[in-house]
Amino acid sequence: MYLKSLKIINFKNIEDAELSFSGKLNCFTGNNGAGKTNLLDAIHYLSFTKSMFNTSDLQNIFHGQTFFVLKGNFIKTKKTEIIYCGFEKDKKKTVKRNDKAYKKFSEHIGLFPAVTVSPGDSSLIGGGGEERRRYIDSVISQYDKEYLYELINYNKILSQRNRMLKNYSLNKYFDGDIADIYDMQLAEYGNKIFKKRKEFIKNLLPVFTEYYEKISNKKESVSLTYKSHIADSDFLMLLKSNVEKDKILGYTSKGIHRDDLEFKINGLSLRKSGSQGQQKTFLISLKFAQFGFIKKITGINPLLLLDDIFDKFDAERVGEIIKLTNNNFGQIFITDTDPERLKKIIRTEDGNFKLFEVTKGVITEKTDGA
Ligand SMILES: Nc1ncnc2c1ncn2[C@@H]1O[C@H](COP(=O)(O)OP(=O)(O)OP(=O)(O)O)[C@@H](O)[C@H]1O
Ligand SMILES: [Mg+2]
Numbered sequence: 629m630y631l632k633s634l635k636i637i638n639f640k641n642i643e644d645a646e647l648s649f650s651g652k653l654n655c656f657t658g659n660n661g662a663g664k665t666n667l668l669d670a671i672h673y674l675s676f677t678k679s680m681f682n683t684s685d686l687q688n689i690f691h692g693q694t695f696f697v698l699k700g701n702f703i704k705t706k707k708t709e710i711i712y713c714g715f716e717k718d719k720k721k722t723v724k725r726n727d728k729a730y731k732k733f734s735e736h737i738g739l740f741p742a743v744t745v746s747p748g749d750s751s752l753i754g755g756g757g758e759e760r761r762r763y764i765d766s767v768i769s770q771y772d773k774e775y776l777y778e779l780i781n782y783n784k785i786l787s788q789r790n791r792m793l794k795n796y797s798l799n800k801y802f803d804g805d806i807a808d809i810y811d812m813q814l815a816e817y818g819n820k821i822f823k824k825r826k827e828f829i830k831n832l833l834p835v836f837t838e839y840y841e842k843i844s845n846k847k848e849s850v851s852l853t854y855k856s857h858i859a860d861s862d863f864l865m866l867l868k869s870n871v872e873k874d875k876i877l878g879y880t881s882k883g884i885h886r887d888d889l890e891f892k893i894n895g896l897s898l899r900k901s902g903s904q905g906q907q908k909t910f911l912i913s914l915k916f917a918q919f920g921f922i923k924k925i926t927g928i929n930p931l932l933l934l935d936d937i938f939d940k941f942d943a944e945r946v947g948e949i950i951k952l953t954n955n956n957f958g959q960i961f962i963t964d965t966d967p968e969r970l971k972k973i974i975r976t977e978d979g980n981f982k983l984f985e986v987t988k989g990v991i992t993e994k995t996d997g998a
Contacts (some may be wrong), residue, residue, distance in 0.1 A: 743930045
């Protein structure tokens with residue numbers, strides 16, 4: 629699958645753009661604040677129906693305007709598919725596939741998959757467990773439609789159980805029969821979610837390690853471990869045996885809502901001991917592995933959006949990443965403030981690339997290339 633062309637009106641600092649892309653490699657250079665990340669975000673919208681920054685749609689309208697429109701022509705299994713995403717102030721966002729509006733945006737997720745690598749990924753290492761859970765959830769829900777539904781149900785029951793526990797601390801009332809029902813439902817959905825998360829990480833792990841070794845030239849060893857309260861206990865039993873503690877705490881202390889991923893480098897915490905370049909190698913390897921995983925499951929090559937990926941890497945690692953981008957992926961969109969670095973990548977391609985310059989929200993294709 630690839631994005632053949634894209635029309636943008638009033639999206640962030642891009643007022644008007646009509647672009648046609650290479651099915652393989654697309655490079656964007658420009659100064660800080662030019663609009664390179666905004667362009668990748670427009671592509672992200674077409675894939676996920678929202679910004680990669682979790683900002684409100686309103687914030688993404690070109691300042692002073694009242695609407696934005698994004699329209700992409702994708703080629704998927706040799707057919708053209710038109711994805712439209714429009715938002716007007718004080719109105720609902722519309723997403724259409726081939727002129728037919730979606731009732732639920734979740735139906736669109738996963739049909740035109742994309743994997744992004746961006747500076748914001750560092751929150752996966754520096755942030756709390758919630759960030760890492762959100763990451764796992766967003767990947768799994770791209771290929772498993774039931775997963776999102778299970779997750780929504782789990783969270784709904786969890787908040788009901790928590791409300792009951794909180795009430796107990798106020799008026800000492802606790803209905804054991806209702807608690808039993810909540811526990812059974814939590815265990816049912818929780819076990820399903822746990823299995824899927826475990827399976828995902830299990831599949832991701834060997835590919836992730838392989839990428840890390842390639843990029844780092846085996847200079848250091850890393851590990852990624854899925855941590856869950858229910859890894860070696862029965863979830864239902866765990867809820868029951870912790871209920872007295874939960875009543876004092878006023879919330880549910882055990883469950884898959886506390887799952888986490890543990891990242892290590894040479895046996896130590898990646899967050900505390902990894903250098904910036906090592907942390908970035910970790911994240912890129914994770915995202916590249918995610919690409920392989922989605923491709924394996926869906927049979928579709930996701931779009932690969934690489935924002936500022938070379939920053940903080942030494943020349944050796946840049947070289948390895950360039951080699952990897954050359955033959956492992958489908959269509960790639962890559963940004964860099966340094967045109968020379970992008971030209972290095974272009975030189976390894978056999979002509980199937982496009983180079984664009986971004987200046988103050990205006991995107992122009994460069995025909996002089998490398
Ligand atoms: N809704 C909006 N309307 C107009 N301009 C906006 C809007 N949202 C963001 N911008 C502008 O877009 C610019 C940032 O663009 P972007 O993040 O794409 O830059 P970049 O080319 O990726 O730069 P860098 O190299 O620093 O990453 C900022 O100057 C910001 O003010
Ligand atoms: Mg940027």
